[in-house]
């Protein structure tokens with residue numbers, strides 16, 4: 001079942017034609033209405049009226065978060081205040097806050113994007129969706145809310161907090177779909193279990209739409225098991241729209257980007273050149289329909305890759321992998337971009353290991369040397385050297401295929417990797433010492 | 434079967450002595466100790482009293498320690514003593530994962546073996562091999 005079948009399953013050629021038509025319009029619109037774009041395009045010597053193919057967008061300059069901070073508050077608004085329906089803001093923890101405006105059409109498109117994900121987890125107008133994201137300036141709550149309304153669901157706007165009441169609502173009102181952050185979903189599940197329920201059996205909930213923070217595969221599986229649900233990972237960012245930019249279908253192998261609304265590229269964060277399909281890089285988004293705050297080549301700093309496959313769900317919009325990290329966390333090892341979360345993904349994929357590790361980078365002659373320190377799980381039968389050597393080989397092969405570099409593996413005793421309450425020190429870079 | 438305490442250690446200076454000290458502090462009496470090592474880690478196999486308790490003490494202290502079942506056979510201290518034993522096991526089609534040997538007294542050696550198939554122990558006893566009982570080696574828990 002699709003929310004917008006015609007759009008979601010549109011043949012690629014038609015979809016790309018639609019993208020091109022919208023891209024031309026949107027780039028010219030930004031150029032005409034926002035002085036910053038005019039200045040940047042003129043400086044770069046690119047003609048916004050000369051876009052003949054989707055490839056032509058690659059000539060345009062990028063826009064970054066700092067540009068949005070500098071433009072605070074209204075510098076990137078393309079419409080007068082009378083046309084602005086709502087403003088969201090991202091927190092200013094790392095500097096000046098950024099505000100993003102939405103017209104009525106922007107809000108409608110946003111609701112539609114999120115509603116597609118509701119259908120991906122089997123929802124429809126008969127479903128009840130509980131929105132346990134925080135409501136407010138943060139886009140999570142109102143974004144999911146709009147999606148629920150667009151899909152015709154019964155929406156329960158619980159917002160976050162008061163977890164016992166969340167559980168009670170979920171049970172009594174027969175919530176089908178829960179939308180919140182992964183860590184909150186897990187807390188709700190654990191609270192329900194503490195209260196004596198088995199939510200996987202006792203509750204109606206059958207789908208979760210979770211996003212706004214990273215979740216390892218181990219955590220995703222724990223949520224699936226404890227709540228007895230299909231997991232939909234939702235990607236979005238307030239600068240571009242909010243949750244719904246990309247959503248994970250029932251194939252559980254990547255998130256379909258709403259390509260009728262967004263044109264995306266994956267670039268090497270150093271060279272800013274496009275990377276081949278399947279390689280990790282920074283997600284860059286150009287909005288195709290946004291009226292209030294159109295973006296041309298916005299660098300999200302989020303790291304992902306294109307998943308190249310025809311999706312069994314029938315949707316034709318291309319998929320991206322789960323976000324594995326921020327470009328700020330990127331390491332360059334032997335000339336290859338590596339993100340700690342890629343390593344974490346591999347480690348958590350092995351039941352024989354505990355999800356606790358450390359990466360030590362050193363130099364050996366002209367080469368970088370990478371050592372991964374891991375602990376075996378308490379029940380791993382390490383009594384036989386063969387078992388340990390076998391595990392080492394499989395782990396090394398998996399790392400090699402994921403990262404494209406050789407990693408040396410060292411099994412360590414449990415207490416040798418320090419555990420801390422806050423963020424564990426995962427990377428020890430001794431290369432320049 | 435005999436319960437062997439197995440501990441995973443990093444190949445680092447002081448780790449083995451630390452392990453022995455921790456066992457001593459817990460009042461665990463060790464009888465035999467064997468180290469199998471690779472370039473970066475060592476597997477220490479120990480016969481000691483109350484192996485289950487010892488494993489728990491070590492785990493609580495942050496070691497990777499488990500109890501593994503092995504079997505031991507007393508073989509006469511003469512040429513061919515071990516060969517006879519291994520040939521018999523081969524004939525049963527059972528793989529040996531690893532083995533080591535120690536002696537108690539002058540006349541016999543005790544060979545410790547970890548086999549892929551635990552039923553080999555009773556077959557050995559039936560065939561007349563002198564299978565060692567756990568209580569002969571350590572104090573049970």
Ligand SMILES: [Zn+2]
Nearest residue numbers: 249251311313
């Ligand atoms: Zn799909």
